[in-house]
Amino acid sequence: MCLIAFDWHPDRERPLVLVANRDEFHARPTRALHWWSGPTGPLAGRDEQAGGTWLAVRRDGRFAALTNVRDPAAPSGERSRGELVVEALVGDGDIETFVFDVHARRHDYGPFNLLVGSPERLWQVGSHSAPDRVTPGLHALSNQALDTPWPKSIRAVRRLEAALDGAPLDDAPLDDASLPIGTLLRLLDDRDPAADDELPETGVGLDLERLLSAPFIVGDRYGTRSSSALVLGRTARMAERVFDADGTRIGERAFS
Incomplete structure (x- = not known):
């Protein structure tokens, strides 16, 4: 996952509304959203x-997401x-204890950010950031620390905020017209790269910075493989839309 x-x-x-794009090499084998x-x-x-996996939720609303x-x-x-996402949902251990344990063994993994939460609490931890409780409000997580103001993160938060504007703050049914799951899945279908003067400098070169700056990446070898939406309330709703290397939708699944 590269943008949440x-x-x-x-x-x-309705404590959580989350949208995310998973960016990955197209050759890496993947199974679509399903109950394990x-x-x-x-x-x-x-x-x-x-x-x-990169994003998962249990029937009781405990969830985890990775970038x-x-x-x-x-x-x-x-x-x-x-x-790490799988471990976060195994057993009923305390979330705070888990994220501190992850931080202690962070060097076993490549660089990462991890969100672990439930309807009542949400924590973040990363290879480059200490465990911390996430404060209420709108947030973005890409390939740096939580709320790093990269252009793609700013655009993603603005789109989510616009979608939520005027929607009920309480729980909504699956077919609620004010926040349909299809609307959430479309939020990160934003394929325009950022202007050169807005690009971060992460050591991958200008051409790759440009490619990776779009919220939705289209590339021959690497790009956005799927978009996901997760809503927690009285019921949990989760949906996934899958794409090929041309950025064409090739599948969609939804559960509640």
């Missing part, structure tokens, strides 16, 4: 190469970052 925008309000009946096996298996897509951190000089780590 979310609205977090644990005091409301077992009585406590999460709802998630699956990285068929390493066995982990990579762009640091070309950092080691790749011995373990897959996608394992």
